[in-house]
Amino acid sequence: MVEHWDAVVVGSGPNGLAAAIELARNDCRVLLLEARDAIGGGMRTRELTLPGFLHDECSAIHPMGVLSPYLRQLPLRDHGLDWVPFSASVAHPLDDGPAPLLVRSLDATAERLGSDGPRWRRLMEPFLRYPHDLLEDLLGPLRPLPKRPIQMARFGWHAWQPATRFARRNFETREARALFAGCAGHSVLPLETWLTSALGLIFSITAHVADWPCARGGSESIARAMGAYFESLGGRIEVGRPVHSMDDLPEARAVLFDLAPRPFVEIVGAAIPPRYRARLLRYRYGPGTFKVDWALSGPIPWKDPAVGQASTVHVGGTLEEIAASERDAWNGRHHPNPYLILCQQSHADSTRAPSGQHTGYAYCHVPSGSTEDRTAAIEAQIERFAPGFRDCVLARHVTTPGDFEALNPNYVGGAVTGGAADLSQLFTRPVARLNPYTTPNPKLFLCSASTPPGGGVHGMCGYYAARAALRRLR
Ligand SMILES: Cc1cc2nc3c(=O)[nH]c(=O)nc-3n(C[C@H](O)[C@H](O)[C@H](O)COP(=O)(O)OP(=O)(O)OC[C@H]3O[C@@H](n4cnc5c(N)ncnc54)[C@H](O)[C@@H]3O)c2cc1C
Structure with a gap:
């Protein structure tokens, strides 16, 4: 049976998770696809050195997480975040x-x-x-x-x-x-x-x-809490599901990509016009x-x-x-x-x-x-x-x-904040556009740290991208 989704979110970093949650909170049927074997993006924790030592692979300290206007209003404590x-x-x-x-x-x-x-x-x-x-x-x-x-x-x-x-x-x-x-x-x-x-x-x-x-237990507990809340809203998560091309995507009315411009372009190819594609490829990391x-x-x-x-x-x-x-x-x-x-x-x-x-x-x-x-x-x-x-x-x-x-292909050249946030890219990420979360293809959206307000675990890029998608879906 072919499943139809209101929205598919590709990538489960803080922004992908925030987008999925906001869509699910607005009664959308949402599928979240993650390439790796666990959700989290920049919020992952592993025993990198010796048994018993838990290391944050990427994000570690979360002023933006605890103060995020979006994350603050989610019941993440009820889902284990401390x-x-x-x-x-x-x-x-x-x-x-x-x-x-x-x-x-x-x-x-x-x-x-x-x-x-x-x-x-x-x-x-x-x-x-x-x-x-x-x-x-x-x-x-x-x-x-x-x-x-x-x-x-x-x-x-x-x-x-x-x-x-x-x-x-x-x-x-x-x-x-x-x-x-x-x-x-x-x-x-x-x-x-x-x-x-x-x-x-x-x-x-x-x-x-x-x-x-x-976050107690490691940054991945933020991801676990967000994932659990998303599932409690009826959302579905599939891990170990890398999306290589548009053919890997199930039927959906909207697709939100928690990706940097370069990996996004590689996946969507001809689904976006050549001029927009060229502008995305000029993005600096x-x-x-x-x-x-x-x-x-x-x-x-x-x-x-x-x-x-x-x-x-x-x-x-x-x-x-x-x-x-x-x-x-x-x-x-x-x-x-x-x-x-x-x-x-x-x-x-x-x-x-x-x-x-x-x-x-x-x-x-x-x-x-x-x-x-x-x-x-x-x-x-x-x-x-x-x-x-x-x-x-x-x-x-x-x-x-x-x-x-x-x-994580988002870290182009090892850059970890979603791209240079200088004068020309801070507000106009990834390109100058009235609504930076939309693309010329009405079904495709960007929700990663390469959109405003940029890097950090705050989920705000995901939240605003979901709002843009909801306007289209309605
Ligand atoms: C070393 C380091 C330290 C940091 N320190 C902090 C910190 O202390 N505090 C803080 O707030 N922020 C910190 N950050 C920044 C923060 O982690 C990122 O800005 C944030 O994770 C970006 O979130 P995102 O949702 O946009 O994307 P990401 O977190 O990059 O998530 C993208 C997800 O998409 C998945 N994905 C990619 N391609 C595909 C595909 N084709 N198909 C399916 N899934 C795919 C990836 O596996 C990943 O899970 C740090 C980052 C790094 C690397």
């Missing part, structure tokens, strides 16, 4: 002196920023009046009328600036400049680029609204990622023990050093002292490692498709701020840009 908070969201070790810490309390954050404390407070305070409205305005397609126009105008006034310029103009201490640069580094762009302050601000603001948590996971005999021995409180540690030193590292990755070079995003899930989630032992997770940005082994450079950077780190290593596992792309 966010684990930390007492600090970010720590930023420097060669000497106490590390700045980004914590929920403005006072406590300001306290460690010396003369920049009051400036940090003045900058953040206006955004903390209606932070959820701000996130709703930011985490979606560009809207003519935001929910809080004045707040958005204030945000925009700061956000358009390059992070380097913003940090130098607003702060005078090495600590505050570095703290801001570490947050802006999540943009995967040179920090001299317009708009990189936006990411610095968003990440800083979120840390004053919620502690950046991890940005630098790749080189990641190391460790099984550790104990916590990382940071020079400043306060760093151990944070879920995320930005390892890279000063604003200038971080800017140089990110500039190099963008321009096809390997910086000798790379800027690292390091996560310490096991410090708050005891399920991640045997008692008394810990997991370590860190990655740096590298030129797209790089094959250079960055393990020694990454470990040297950690050792710089945590002497004795190497002695704690029981085992390590390396993921290169090529490995990332093999795990």
Whole structure:
């Protein structure tokens, strides 16, 4: 018997799952197809090093997940999701002196920023009046009328600036400049680029609204909870079902692809017009990622023990050093002292490692498709701020840009955020179009991180794509 679906979703990352859920919540018959043997996309957890050590393959820490305007309203707790908070969201070790810490309390954050404390407070305070409205305005397609126009105008006034310029103009201490640069580094762009302050601000603001948590048991528990909720709404999931061409798809009124433009084009081929196809193929992905996971005999021995409180540690030193590292990755070079995003899930989630032992997770940005082994450079950077780190290593596992792309074709060249989010691609992802989730083929939609608002586990791309599909289905 041929089955007919209202919608088929290809790919079960956070956006594919969010799209499937939103469609099912609106009484659609939805089939979710996933190539790998389990759902999750960027939310996967495995014993990569030794038995008993659970490592997040990709996403690790979830400020966007816990604050997502869409995920927040889903009953994911009822389906097993448990966010684990930390007492600090970010720590930023420097060669000497106490590390700045980004914590929920403005006072406590300001306290460690010396003369920049009051400036940090003045900058953040206006955004903390209606932070959820701000996130709703930011985490979606560009809207003519935001929910809080004045707040958005204030945000925009700061956000358009390059992070380097913003940090130098607003702060005078090495600590505050570095703290801001570490947050802006999540943009995967040179920090001299317009708009990189936006990411610095968003990440800083979120840390004053919620502690950046991890998911108990690993990021895959977010996927499991979303999958279970989707099935409770009557949706069907089929894993081990790679879609190679349109012939692999069952009958459906709409198909939503949780895919980057390149794999999308490979599948749909002539189902989209050549001009649109050519525009998709011009989409730019940005630098790749080189990641190391460790099984550790104990916590990382940071020079400043306060760093151990944070879920995320930005390892890279000063604003200038971080800017140089990110500039190099963008321009096809390997910086000798790379800027690292390091996560310490096991410090708050005891399920991640045997008692008394810990997991370590860190990655740096590298030129797209790089094959250079960055393990020694990454470990040297950690050792710089945590002497004795190497002695704690029981085992390590390396993921290169090529490995990332093999795990998931969305990670083109090892780029893991759905494509470069610079001025020309931030709002017009993957191409400039009134509704970026639609395609010229009225049945086909894009719902991945290559659509607005871009990378991260928040499900907002999926939510907006589902809304676009629902309008067509009705
Ligand atoms: C190393 C790393 C660290 C990260 N850290 C964080 C973090 O700490 N916090 C955070 O919020 N975000 C983080 N991210 C980013 C986040 O994981 C991604 O932005 C997010 O997963 C994108 O979601 P998506 O739904 O668009 O696509 P994906 O998560 O890429 O999911 C796409 C799914 O589609 C499947 N698929 C692909 N092709 C096919 C096909 N032909 N047929 C069927 N299925 C297919 C894939 O197997 C995959 O399951 C990180 C990513 C990486 C790689």
